[in-house]
Amino acid sequence: MTEAPQCPICTTPEPLIAEDGFECAACGHAWLPELSDEVHEVRDVNGAVLVAGDDVVVIKELKLNGKSGGVKIGTKIKSIRLVAGDHPIEGKVNGRNIMIIADKVRKA
Ligand SMILES: [Zn+2]
Structure with missing residues (x-):
């Protein structure tokens, strides 16, 4: 069914x-x-399972809604949250909340 x-x-x-x-x-x-609507398992680029509160490091430059000044490679994002959807990682960079695709980060 x-x-x-x-x-x-x-x-x-x-x-x-x-x-x-x-x-x-x-x-x-x-x-x-x-x-x-449920958050499913989120894995980083290396296949490590990410959980809420993890720190991650950006491994591919992130473009933010076409605006200049994306998030550079090597940027550390602390204490992520996990959400449902295509961009399951939510984190704060320079005071701004951003949504990230899981394979653009690795666990810190
Ligand atoms: Zn469709």
Whole structure:
């Protein structure tokens, strides 16, 4: 009795069944079936599991909404939070909250 969810990005129903989850035929977004609103396991670029309160180091420059002055490689982000969605890591850089894709950081 598993109900296929709709795409969390573009809300197209009936996603394709991918190897390790669902894939949206419309926008190409792939996600895990049990995701829903819950935070799922977040792993850094090395596969280490991240938990709330961890410190991470940026390993790929982050561009912030097209604005100049992104987050540079080597920037340490302290005491991250984990949230549901495509950018599961939330942290504070220079007083600003940012959302980060997990494979752009490693555990500090
Ligand atoms: Zn989609």
